[in-house]
Amino acid sequence: MKTPLKATLITAAVVAVLVVAALIYVLIDRSQTPASGDGSSPPEVLRESSHVLDDGGEGAVTVVEFLDFECEACGSFYPIVEDLREQFAGEITYVVRYFPLPGHFNSKNAALAAEAAAQQGRFEDMYHRLFETQEQWGEAQESHAALFRDYAAELGLDMAAYDAAVSDPATEERVRSDFEEGRALGVSSTPTFFVDGEIAELQEWDDLESAIQAAVNGGR
Template sequence: MNTRMRVTIITTGVLVLLLVAALIYVVVDSDEAERAAGGGADPQIVRASSHVLDDGGQGAVTVVEFLDFECEACGAFYPIVEDLREQFAGEITYVVRYFPLPGHRNSVNAALAAEAAAQQGQFEEMYHRLFETQAEWGESQESRADVFRELAEEIGLDLAAYDDAVADPATLERVQSDFEEGRDLGVSSTPTFFVGENAVELREWDDLESAIGQAVEGGR
């Protein structure tokens, strides 16, 4: 091998190494920029996009429920929650967030139905109907999207708009964003309640009422 050929090979090798190093720098720098742009944000218990069932106004205690519409425990807590909403009317702001559990075949479908209804201003109507009919579709191993569409018709939704919303990937992303933020907050089961900034440890049926009552009294 002559000197000119050796110089050519070495020069080519150096250029390749420089190119690889530059590519690695670009990838790492891009990942860091993405994390800085949003990946490192602290999880929030309530977001501006969260669904508010009751707004108690300034000074009210915020109560947040991460729920799965197919969850039997959520269904059991539903009448309790409704009683508490009435009992503490004007003193709490009640917020609902999605946390569809992977083991439930129709939990995501139900959340999509609720979110599609929310886009037509009827989240609470669908929220009630999903819990009131849970026994009819819960624990099914087949998709019951047809049942949810019937519920949409019953509450008077525009079905074409409903179908478009359910099929829109952005609707699923909205549901998943609640789920992912819930995990970041330490949610692992449903229902999980936050009163103010604190997660409520549920051991007895009246634990939620007690937590809300203490927070309301503390704010007076």
């Protein structure tokens, strides 16, 4: 074999080996990359930081809702959820996570208000207030952050602490991490419910109740 041809073939072989090695590295790197919103661990339906409205205790069915406070469908489900929380009291642990949709002007503002209230132990109070008043501010194309601040004042929150929390980048990051983890879990719309870690497929209004009832019965 002539030397130039031999050198060319060797060079081509080396390049091929390097390409294969690079591909293997990329595949391994991707397989080891966490899929969660914060990039630190695999996505989980329930986090220690998630807001628990009802704690059913050990053995209870866990229901997690990814919601947008401005979402009309979430507002429609709100009274259904409240009925189910009462119906299955002591049998379910009910958890709420943020999923503010980009198309809703005030969804993130509402989530920030709820998270700021949560830092004072008043998440559920703000949760109720936001859904009960959704018709007043939902679908608006201007900020209603001042209105949400009024709600905080009406709830008797420490307003200096509330203002500091709303403006703190860590509060926005807390909301964003829920959203990103929701996307990693397959959430694309609101409300999305997980019953014992599985997405509940909802076609009718009573499908959520049926999914919860089946999970409760399955644990007996």
